Amino acid sequence: MGKVIVCRCEDVTLEDLRQAFAAGHRDLESLKRFTGLSTGFCQGKCCAAHAGRFLAELRGGDDMVCDPTRTRPLLHPTPAACFAAIASGEAPDQEDA
Amino acid sequence: MPARAGEPLAAALLAAGVQVFGRSLKYHRPRGPYCLQGHCSGCLMRVDGIPNVRTCQTAVRAGMVVERQRGWPSASFDAFRALDWLSGQGIDHHSMFTSSAATNRLAARFVRRLSGFGELPAGEPRPPAPVERWQRQVVVVGGGAAGLQAARELHRRGVRSTLFERQEVAGGRLLDGSDSAGGDGQGSWARLAELHRQLEGSENLELLPGTTVVAVYPGDRLQVVAVQERRTLVVEAERLLLACGDYEQVRLFEGSDLPGVFAVRAFDRLFYLHGVIPGEPVVLCGDSPRLLRLAGDLVAAGVEVAALVSGATRPPLPAGEGAFPLVPGRLPVRASGGRWIERLEIAPAPSEPADGLFDCGCLVSEYPPAPAYELAHHAGCRVDFDSACGFRVVVDDGGRTSNAAVFAAGHCTGAMSLEQALEAGRRAATGMAESLSGGSGRED
Numbered sequence: 274m275g276k277v278i279v280c281r282c283e284d285v286t287l288e289d290l291r292q293a294f295a296a297g298h299r300d301l302e303s304l305k306r307f308t309g310l311s312t313g314f315c316q317g318k319c320c321a322a323h324a325g326r327f328l329a330e331l332r333g334g335d336d337m338v339c340d341p342t343r344t345r346p347l348l349h350p351t352p353a354a355c356f357a358a359i360a361s362g363e364a365p366d367q368e369d370a
Numbered sequence: 371m372p373a374r375a376g377e378p379l380a381a382a383l384l385a386a387g388v389q390v391f392g393r394s395l396k397y398h399r400p401r402g403p404y405c406l407q408g409h410c411s412g413c414l415m416r417v418d419g420i421p422n423v424r425t426c427q428t429a430v431r432a433g434m435v436v437e438r439q440r441g442w443p444s445a446s447f448d449a450f451r452a453l454d455w456l457s458g459q460g461i462d463h464h465s466m467f468t469s470s471a472a473t474n475r476l477a478a479r480f481v482r483r484l485s486g487f488g489e490l491p492a493g494e495p496r497p498p499a500p501v502e503r504w505q506r507q508v509v510v511v512g513g514g515a516a517g518l519q520a521a522r523e524l525h526r527r528g529v530r531s532t533l534f535e536r537q538e539v540a541g542g543r544l545l546d547g548s549d550s551a552g553g554d555g556q557g558s559w560a561r562l563a564e565l566h567r568q569l570e571g572s573e574n575l576e577l578l579p580g581t582t583v584v585a586v587y588p589g590d591r592l593q594v595v596a597v598q599e600r601r602t603l604v605v606e607a608e609r610l611l612l613a614c615g616d617y618e619q620v621r622l623f624e625g626s627d628l629p630g631v632f633a634v635r636a637f638d639r640l641f642y643l644h645g646v647i648p649g650e651p652v653v654l655c656g657d658s659p660r661l662l663r664l665a666g667d668l669v670a671a672g673v674e675v676a677a678l679v680s681g682a683t684r685p686p687l688p689a690g691e692g693a694f695p696l697v698p699g700r701l702p703v704r705a706s707g708g709r710w711i712e713r714l715e716i717a718p719a720p721s722e723p724a725d726g727l728f729d730c731g732c733l734v735s736e737y738p739p740a741p742a743y744e745l746a747h748h749a750g751c752r753v754d755f756d757s758a759c760g761f762r763v764v765v766d767d768g769g770r771t772s773n774a775a776v777f778a779a780g781h782c783t784g785a786m787s788l789e790q791a792l793e794a795g796r797r798a799a800t801g802m803a804e805s806l807s808g809g810s811g812r813e814d
């Protein structure tokens with residue numbers, strides 16, 4: 274059996290997720306921190322839904338408890354030059370939602 | 371390399387027969403475009419000295435210098451690919467080289483050389499973009515079916531709105547070729563033309579294409595951060611309508627990350643908008659009417675179609691019936707090939723042994739797209755998980771989210787038809803207009 278790549282940016286496989294789950298990482302945030310899932314260039318746009326489904330399956334079909342990982346700006350990789358002119362202290366604060 | 375003026379660089383490269391665009395981070399697997407929508411990492415290349423440019427979002431120009439990143443001696447033949455073949459099911463990097471601090475440091479240095487993300491940009495750093503601060507009553511994010519229809523409804527009600535669209539041309543799904551058929555103005559292109567007519571010259575609509583919203587900050591007044599090629603906008607908005615659509619996905623199986631495997635809408639754009647067939651014979655996997663239409667149109671255009679593999683046991687008959695084998699009750703389970711997909715194996719179910727094999731020059735893989743929920747999540751709106759599509763923004767009938775200032779409509783709220791997306795856009799705009807006039811504004 275070859276690899277089934279879930280996260281193409283960071284080369285995380287289904288098998289990586291299965292092992293991480295067995296090691297006790299039972300929610301997406303924890304799986305992300307352990308495997309690197311969703312931490313690459315696309316920030317989970319290609320893998321979060323797949324990983325959520327797989328996690329629900331590992332948990333026995335339980336959709337309801339599947340939370341997304343914490344979402345932070347920026348939505349897309351953006352050159353620093355786009356923000357360099359915003360003076361420090363002037364940037365908007367993100368309130369904890 | 372020849373190219374058509376204005377077409378995306380990735381389409382020009384595919385048309386010229388380029389197969390490997392780059393290499394993956396850990397196993398150095400070949401990578402190529404699969405979304406053509408600017409959300410994956412498959413098409414990243416170094417363009418004119420700038421690393422990590424999404425070539426599917428970059429218009430081709432004469433004299434561009436385009437280089438592959440990563441890989442040794444080159445990304446198209448990469449010796450480190452051996453890591454992938456030798457590692458079987460994978461490498462667990464958590465416990466490797468951790469026995470002593472010295473080997474760990476050495477290994478970390480080696481790994482950094484092996485992976486990494488391209489070289490630093492050449493030349494002078496880009497000067498800071500000017501930042502403009504705007505105040506707007508209504509900001510709409512996304513100019514697809516739901517966003518345009520919402521803008522149209524707001525316009526009809528005399529509410530001014532500012533619409534940010536990431537692509538240079540608004541339309542989203544309405545631009546898809548395989549939905550464009552349909553008489554009586556029901557096809558997507560006819561709908562788009564109609565919306566365009568209704569909105570043309572509207573004083574109520576400020577339409578800004580080529581503008582990417584990258585952040586939303588909740589607070590007394592919402593702040594929306596949008597970037598353009600040459601300036602950055604920080605917009606204070608009273609209301610926000612998210613119609614940011616979804617991200618194309620492909621079915622997961624062994625080798626489904628090979629170049630040559632495309633999401634349906636990516637292939638749709640290549641074929642209908644750019645006239646590019648990246649490989650033959652084409653295999654299509656999925657059940658939707660639009661996929662059957664696409665298969666029929668491919669045959670009519672003289673493209674070799676090897677098969678339409680359908681998970682359904684009794685799929686509806688395609689337009690080009692008889693022109694290619696229709697394989698019901700099967701799913702793709704393994705794709706193989708060196709730098710590009712060459713073969714596809716199918717099976718009755720993912721857990722069963724393969725019982726069919728096709729030569730495959732290009733795979734069109736249909737899978738439910740994943741809603742773009744992130745901006746709503748920035749704004750603190752409730753998001754839930756639906757196994758049919760993934761994470762999605764939770765809305766009521768009027769497009770209200772759990773944040774009273776934020777509305778959402780269309781595919782960012784879950785799977786739906788084009789018709790439903792248009793209707794959702796109209797309803798969210800209605801709900802929002804009412805909340806502005808204080809009529810049935812809701813505080814929660």
Ligand code: FES
Nearest residue numbers: 403406410413426
């Ligand atoms: S980002 Fe360009 S193909 Fe996906």
